[in-house]
Amino acid sequence: MKLDSKFFDRLRVKPDANRLLREACPACEWKGCEEPGLYPAPKGRGHEGKYHRFCLEHVREYNKSYNYFAGMPDDDVATHQKADSTGHRPTWFIGVNSWARGRGSHRVGQPNGFSHRLATDDPFSLFRGYGARPPKEAAEPQRPIRRVERKCLRQLSLDDTATKAEIKTRFKDLVKLHHPDRNGGDRGSEDKLREVIQAYNYLRQVGLA
Numbered sequence: 001m002k003l004d005s006k007f008f009d010r011l012r013v014k015p016d017a018n019r020l021l022r023e024a025c026p027a028c029e030w031k032g033c034e035e036p037g038l039y040p041a042p043k044g045r046g047h048e049g050k051y052h053r054f055c056l057e058h059v060r061e062y063n064k065s066y067n068y069f070a071g072m073p074d075d076d077v078a079t080h081q082k083a084d085s086t087g088h089r090p091t092w093f094i095g096v097n098s099w100a101r102g103r104g105s106h107r108v109g110q111p112n113g114f115s116h117r118l119a120t121d122d123p124f125s126l127f128r129g130y131g132a133r134p135p136k137e138a139a140e141p142q143r144p145i146r147r148v149e150r151k152c153l154r155q156l157s158l159d160d161t162a163t164k165a166e167i168k169t170r171f172k173d174l175v176k177l178h179h180p181d182r183n184g185g186d187r188g189s190e191d192k193l194r195e196v197i198q199a200y201n202y203l204r205q206v207g208l209a
Helices: 006-010 017-024 056-065 074-084 147-155 164-178 190-205
Strands: 039-042 051-054
Touching (some): 039 056, 051 056, 164 190
16 A cells, blocks of 8 residues: 555544645646646636636646737727726716716806816705805915015115016116126125125025015
8 A cells, every 4th residue: 555545644643735635626627637737727808707727837838828818909908908997897087977967056166167077066055155266356465574585675675565577677777787897897886786686586585586
């Protein structure tokens, strides 16, 4: 009697699990192979959930040549791959579900240019008017001018209400006024020119110019 006989498994503390598994599995489906088919391999497109049974050697050979899209036209392949991104489930834009159709009279007002398909359903008009743009005259109040910013504006001979265009124009005028090339090479106003340039650069950094 052979030592690897199944009758000795009754006497062993731990039976040969691999051999028992091989005996319980069907034979390899590869033509001419008599090894147990321990490894499943998909049967292909149109047979989802069904598998061949091969031994280790033949399942490797099968996987090398396996092509799910074999025989499928290129257009169908592209369509199938695109549908894979959503798990082949139907998709739709927000706000175009069948239950939301015909309820446009209750939708919240949306800003100009806001897509209608993204409107919010509001059957009780709780938020009516909240989505509208505020009137132009209701502009947000400007933040207060800091001390350093006010000092820079004074270097340019401007007040706190100066606009970006006014600051830029004044800067150009002062540079022309104090530049040595405009004063016959006189460098007496170089310090003033340096202060003007530093003030303007700072105003640009903080967003005022």
